[in-house]
Amino acid sequence: MQRDSISDSLTKEDIVAYIEAELNADFGHELCFILVEGASDVKFVRRVFAEHVVPYESFAGKNGLTELIEDGSIRDERVIAIRDRDYVDPGTLPERMFVYDTCCLEMMLLKNRDVLQGFCSVYCEEDGSGSALLQQALRALSPYSVARRKNEEQGLGINFEKAGFGDLVQRGGEFPVDLLFDRVRIPEELRAACREEACELSVEELYEITNGHDICRFLGGIADEGNGKILGEAKVRNVLLCSYRKEDFRQTRLYDAIRTYQTWYGLYYVE
Secondary structure, three states, X not given: OOOOOOOOOOXXXXXXXXXXXXXXXXXXXXXXXXXXXXXXXXXXXXXXOOOOEEEEEOOOHHHHHHHHHOOHHHOOOOEEEEEOOOOOXXXXXXXXXXXXXXXXXXXXXXXXXXXHHHHHHHHOOOOOOHHHHXXXXXXXXXXXXXXXXXXXXXXXXXXXXXXXXXXXXXOOOOOOHHHHHHHOOOOHHHHHHHHHHHHOOOHHHHHOOOOHHHHHHHHHHHOEEEOOEEOOHHHHHHHHHHHOOHHHHOOOHHHHHHHHHHHHHOOOOOO
């Protein structure tokens, strides 16, 4: 039976102490540990990694993840981290830190054709290819996705976290991205630059910059749970996670990177 993560209200010091104790007690090097950003990542690890792999949720998102992986007390080959790539160059990240194939976990899940098609056929009344629906969603969000990237790369200080937009999503209707820009107070000059740049991006490039919360909120606003209720962001993410299989994970670059890593050190994270 797979071990639970230890994450509830723990400080950095708590997490380091727990992992250090387990490392010291693991004389046979049988356990492996994965540090992740949040609860969804913990579910992902439980879904596709080996049973003896123990996930630990960061005490403070990405920044906390970096602090943990660099802590000298748990600087051990049995401890790795996985984070959203977002807009960072993976080559600049600390050793033993891996990234999802695309911008984030959710986009990596959606890039799997079977997962996407299964979701769309059940919740979006999609009889044809689910990729068309996803591409529409990516295009609708694209100016906002460009704004997110510019914000991180240029340190603009825009707060995207409190900008819910589920009420702006309407099945079959145009997505009013300017209203969303209003909510996060993006100036007109930046809006124009984001709209212009978004028009030039390919679908593949949109996979690389679309935020996981954004795409799940968008799909959650057009997905039908039944009885006239929309599915919502959290349930979209959980449906995608439940649909994702170990054999799907084996098709990813992340899987290949971890397989290579475990071979180097004689560890066992994945089959």
